[in-house]
Amino acid sequence: xxxxxxxxxxxxxxxxxxxxxxxxxxxxxxxxxxxxxxxxxxxxxxxxxxxxxxxxxxxxxxxxxxxxxxxxxxxxxxxxxxxxxxxxxxxxxxxxxxxxxxxxxxxxxxxxxxxxxxxxxxxxxxxxxxxxxxxxxxxxxxxxxxxxxxxxxxxxxxxxxxxxxxxxxxxxxxxxxxxxxxxxxxxxxxxxxxxxxxxxxxxxxxxxxxxxxxxxxxxxxxxxxxxxxxxxxxxxxxxxxxxxxxxxxxxxxxxxxxxxxxxxxxxxxxxxxxxxxxxxxxxxxxxxxxxxxxxxxxxxxxxxxxxxxxxxxxxxxxxxxxxxxxxxxxxxxxxxxxxxxxxxxxxxxxxxxxxxxxxxxxxxxxxxxxxxxxxxxxxxxxxxxxxxxxxxxxxxxxxx
Amino acid sequence: xxxxxxxxxxxxxxxxxxxxxxxxxxxxxxxxxxxxxxxxxxxxxxxxxxxxxxxxxxxxxxxxxxxxxxxxxxxxxxxxxxxxxxxxxxxxxxxxxxxxxxxxxxxxxxxxxxxxxxxxxxxxxxxxxxxxxxxxxxxxxxxxxxxxxxxxxxxxxxxxxxxxxxxxxxxxxxxxxxxxxxxxxxxxxxxxxxxxxxxxxxxxxxxxxxxxxxxxxxxxxxxxxxxxxxxxxxxxxxxxxxxxxxxxxxxxxxxxxxxxxxxxxxxxxxxxxxxxxxxxxxxxxxxxxxxxxxxxxxxxxxxxxxxxxxxxxxxxxxxxxxxxxxxxxxxxxxxxxxxxxxxxxxxxxxxxxxxxxxxxxxxxxxxxxxxxxxxxxxxxxxxxxxxxxxxxxxxxxxxx
Numbered sequence: 029x030x031x032x033x034x035x036x037x038x039x040x041x042x043x044x045x046x047x048x049x050x051x052x053x054x055x056x057x058x059x060x061x062x063x064x065x066x067x068x069x070x071x072x073x074x075x076x077x078x079x080x081x082x083x084x085x086x087x088x089x090x091x092x093x094x095x096x097x098x099x100x101x102x103x104x105x106x107x108x109x110x111x112x113x114x115x116x117x118x119x120x121x122x123x124x125x126x127x128x129x130x131x132x133x134x135x136x137x138x139x140x141x142x143x144x145x146x147x148x149x150x151x152x153x154x155x156x157x158x159x160x161x162x163x164x165x166x167x168x169x170x171x172x173x174x175x176x177x178x179x180x181x182x183x184x185x186x187x188x189x190x191x192x193x194x195x196x197x198x199x200x201x202x203x204x205x206x207x208x209x210x211x212x213x214x215x216x217x218x219x220x221x222x223x224x225x226x227x228x229x230x231x232x233x234x235x236x237x238x239x240x241x242x243x244x245x246x247x248x249x250x251x252x253x254x255x256x257x258x259x260x261x262x263x264x265x266x267x268x269x270x271x272x273x274x275x276x277x278x279x280x281x282x283x284x285x286x287x288x289x290x291x292x293x294x295x296x297x298x299x300x301x302x303x304x305x306x307x308x309x310x311x312x313x314x315x316x317x318x319x320x321x322x323x324x325x326x327x328x329x330x331x332x333x334x335x336x337x338x339x340x341x342x343x344x345x346x347x348x349x350x351x352x353x354x355x356x357x358x359x360x361x362x363x364x365x366x367x368x369x370x371x372x373x374x375x376x377x378x379x380x381x382x383x384x385x386x387x388x389x390x391x392x393x394x395x396x397x398x399x400x401x402x403x404x405x406x407x408x409x410x411x412x413x414x415x416x417x418x419x420x421x422x423x424x425x426x427x428x
Numbered sequence: 429x430x431x432x433x434x435x436x437x438x439x440x441x442x443x444x445x446x447x448x449x450x451x452x453x454x455x456x457x458x459x460x461x462x463x464x465x466x467x468x469x470x471x472x473x474x475x476x477x478x479x480x481x482x483x484x485x486x487x488x489x490x491x492x493x494x495x496x497x498x499x500x501x502x503x504x505x506x507x508x509x510x511x512x513x514x515x516x517x518x519x520x521x522x523x524x525x526x527x528x529x530x531x532x533x534x535x536x537x538x539x540x541x542x543x544x545x546x547x548x549x550x551x552x553x554x555x556x557x558x559x560x561x562x563x564x565x566x567x568x569x570x571x572x573x574x575x576x577x578x579x580x581x582x583x584x585x586x587x588x589x590x591x592x593x594x595x596x597x598x599x600x601x602x603x604x605x606x607x608x609x610x611x612x613x614x615x616x617x618x619x620x621x622x623x624x625x626x627x628x629x630x631x632x633x634x635x636x637x638x639x640x641x642x643x644x645x646x647x648x649x650x651x652x653x654x655x656x657x658x659x660x661x662x663x664x665x666x667x668x669x670x671x672x673x674x675x676x677x678x679x680x681x682x683x684x685x686x687x688x689x690x691x692x693x694x695x696x697x698x699x700x701x702x703x704x705x706x707x708x709x710x711x712x713x714x715x716x717x718x719x720x721x722x723x724x725x726x727x728x729x730x731x732x733x734x735x736x737x738x739x740x741x742x743x744x745x746x747x748x749x750x751x752x753x754x755x756x757x758x759x760x761x762x763x764x765x766x767x768x769x770x771x772x773x774x775x776x777x778x779x780x781x782x783x784x785x786x787x788x789x790x791x792x793x794x795x796x797x798x799x800x801x802x803x804x805x806x807x808x809x810x811x812x813x814x815x816x817x818x819x820x821x822x823x824x825x826x827x828x
Contacts, residue, residue, distance in 0.1 A: 077633075254460070
C-alpha cells in the first residue's frame with residue numbers, strides 16, 4: 029500500500045480531463061425548449077429581415093424631397109391618401125406631393141422613402157401639414173437592414189439566451205440543432221452513507237454527494253442519472269460502474285478515493301479501463317481520480333462534500349464544457365482579501381470566502397464541515413506558486 | 429385621441445408593478461427537483477450533524493494525552509487495537525496507551541479524543557509509533573459541530589444553489605416547501621405578425637415576442653403559457669386575456685400599446701379591470717402599460733422586440749421577483765464607457781452595449797432592429813436626472 033499519491037497540477041488534471049471528453053452528439057429541439065442549449069450549427073436568416081421598408085414610428089410616409097425646407101412656420105402641405113394597412117401588401121402607393129399614415133412597424137407605401145413623426149404633423153381636412161423636414165431613410169428600417177437572407181444570425185457554439193431565442197424566431201428557426209444534453213452517472217460510495225430519508229445512527233451520515241453532484245451537473249445543463257449508494261465493495265462498484273458506462277456519457281463516483289485500502293474507485297476503473305490521474309495538487313480535493321473506461325471519462329471525487337464540490341468547480345466544470353463544446357460559464361466577482369491567507373507552495377488552494385461590500389473574508393472551518401458550503405459565497409484560487417494571499421490583495425472570486 | 433402618454437418614472441412603474449404582485453403560493457417538491465427553486469420555509473437540521481465525533485483524516489484515533497511530548501526522535505508508542513469499522517457503531521473503544529486505525533469520516537472509538545495523521549505514524553508489529561503530538565480535538569469534527577438538531581440550515585427565501593441542495597440532503601429534507609412556479613400568460617398582438625413557421629410576406633413579420641417573453645420568464649424560474657398571436661381586434665384580445673387570467677398568475681401582452689388607434693391592450697385591460705400606468709419615462713419602452721384584472725397583473729409591452737426586452741429587464745423582472753418573494757437576480761459587470769452617450773433628461777435611457785476588456789461600447793442602431801439584441805451583451809442605465817454618460821465613466825452593465 030503506497031501512502032502518498034503521485035499528484036499532478038490542476039492544469040494537467042484539467043487538460044487530461046478535457047482530452048478524454050467524448051465528442052458531443054447533437055439533436056433537434058423545438059425553439060421554445062432551446063433556452064440555454066448550445067447550438068450545434070449556425071442559425072441563418074431564411075429571408076431578408078424585416079423583408080420590407082418598415083416605419084419605426086407612428087407618422088406619415090412621405091417622399092423626403094417633398095419636405096425640403098419645411099419648418100414650424102412654413103410647413104410642407106401634402107395631400108392625405110389614407111392609411112397603410114398593417115400586415116398586408118395592399119399595393120399602397122403615394123405620388124409626389126402626397127402622404128399616407130403609417131403606424132409603427134407598418135410597411136412604407138411605394139413612392140415613400142421616409143416617415144415624418146406624428147408629433148411634427150397636423151392633419152387639416154384632406155391635407156397634412158409637416159412641420160419638420162425629414163431626410164431620405166429617416167424613421168425607416170430597410171428591407172434587409174436587420175439581417176440579410178442567408179446571413180449567420182447565431183453561430184454554432186452559442187449558448188442560447190432569451191434574446192437569442194427571440195432572434196432565432198425571427199430567422200424562422202422553429203426548431204434548432206443543439207448539442208445533446210450529456211448524461212452524467214452519479215455514484216456515491218461508502219459503508220457510512222445512508223439515504224436522505226434515513227435517520228443516521230452513530231457512524232452513519234446521509235448521502236450528500238449524490239445531490240451535490242446531481243444539482244451541479246443540472247445547473248451546467250447536463251442530465252443526472254442517479255445510481256444510489258454503493259457499499260465499500262469492489263465488485264459491487266465495478267458492476268454499477270459498468271451499468272452507468274452503458275447508459276451515460278460521464279460517470280462521477282464520490283468517496284472511496286483515498287489512498288488507503290478503501291481505494292475501490294481506482295480499482296474499479298482500472299478493471300474496466302485505465303486510471304490516468306490519481307492525486308491532484310489541489311486543496312481540498314487531493315485524492316481526485318481521472319480515468320477512462322468504455323471510451324468515457326470516469327471521475328473519482330473525494331468523499332467530503334466540500335472537497336468534492338471544489339473539484340467539481342475546479343476540474344469537472346472544464347470537462348462538462350468540453351463535452352458540450354462551450355466555455356466554462358462561471359460567475360466571478362472582484363474583491364479584496366479581508367485578511368492574510370497562508371498557502372502551501374506547490375499546490376493550488378481553493379479558499380472558501382464570504383463576500384460582502386467588496387471584501388472577501390475566508391470561511392475557515394475544519395475540513396469536512398458542510399456548513400462552509402453555505403457560509404461561503406465563493407472560492408478564491410491561490411496559485412501553486414504562491415505562498416498565500418495578502419490582506420487587501422485584489423482577487424477574483426468564483427461565485428460557486 | 430390623445431397624442432401623448434402621461435408617463436411615470438421607472439421607479440414608480442416598478443413600485444406599481446410590485447404592489448400588485450399576487451401573493452406566492454407554495455408547494456412541496458422532491459429535493460432532486462429543487463435546484464434554483466425559492467424556499468417557502470426554513471429547512472432545519474432534524475438531527476445533530478455529523479451526529480458523532482468523526483475523523484477528518486486517515487490516521488490513528490488516540491487519547492491526545494498519550495501523545496504529549498511525542499516527536500520525530502522520541503515517538504509515543506501505542507498499542508494497536510485494530511480498525512474502526514465504517515458505517516456502524518461496533519462499540520469500539522480504546523484504553524489509555526492504545527489506539528485504533530480510523531479512515532477519513534470514520535467515528536472515533538470511545539476513549540479517543542484526537543486523530544494522528546497516518547503520515548506521522550508508523551506501525552511496528554502490534555504497536556504504532558506516533559511521531560507528532562496531537563491536541564485534543566485535532567482532526568476531529570464533533571457530533572454537533574456542523575449543525576445542531578433544530579438549527580436553521582437554509583432560511584426561507586433562499587434560492588437553492590447546488591450547494592444548498594446538498595446541505596438540505598444532510599438535514600434530511602428529502603422534499604422541500606418552495607414557492608410555486610408562477611404561470612405567465614404570453615400574448616402577442618398585431619395584424620402584421622405571423623408564426624415562426626410562416627414565411628412572411630410584405631408587411632408581415634414573425635412573432636418574436638412570444639419567444640422572447642417565454643424564454644425570459646423561463647430563465648427567471650416561471651412557467652410560460654403561450655396564447656399565440658391575436659389580431660388587432662379588441663374583442664378577440666379581451667376574450668384571450670380573459671382566458672389567460674383564468675389560468676395564469678400574470679399576463680404579458682406585447683404590441684398594441686402605442687397611443688394610436690391600435691391601442692387595444694389598454695382597452696382590453698380597462699374592460700376587465702383597470703389600467704394603472706400607461707407610459708413610462710424609459711427609452712426604449714415608453715408605451716408600457718401596467719394594469720390589473722381579476723386581481724392579477726397585466727403588463728402591456730411595446731411591440732418592438734428590443735424595446736419589449738428592455739421593459740422585461742427594467743420592470744417585469746422586479747414584478748417576477750416580488751411574485752416569488754426573492755431578489756432580482758441579475759448578473760452585472762463593471763466597465764468603463766468607450767464613448768460619450770447623450771441622453772434626454774427626464775427619462776431613463778437603457779443603452780445597449782457590447783463589453784470587451786472592461787470597455788462598454790454602445791451598440792447603436794435604429795429603434796426596432798433585432799440585431800442589437802445579439803450584438804449587445806448588456807444594458808447600461810442612464811438615470812433620468814443625467815444628460816448622458818461620459819467616455820471613461822465607470823458604469824454597471826446589466827448582463828441581459
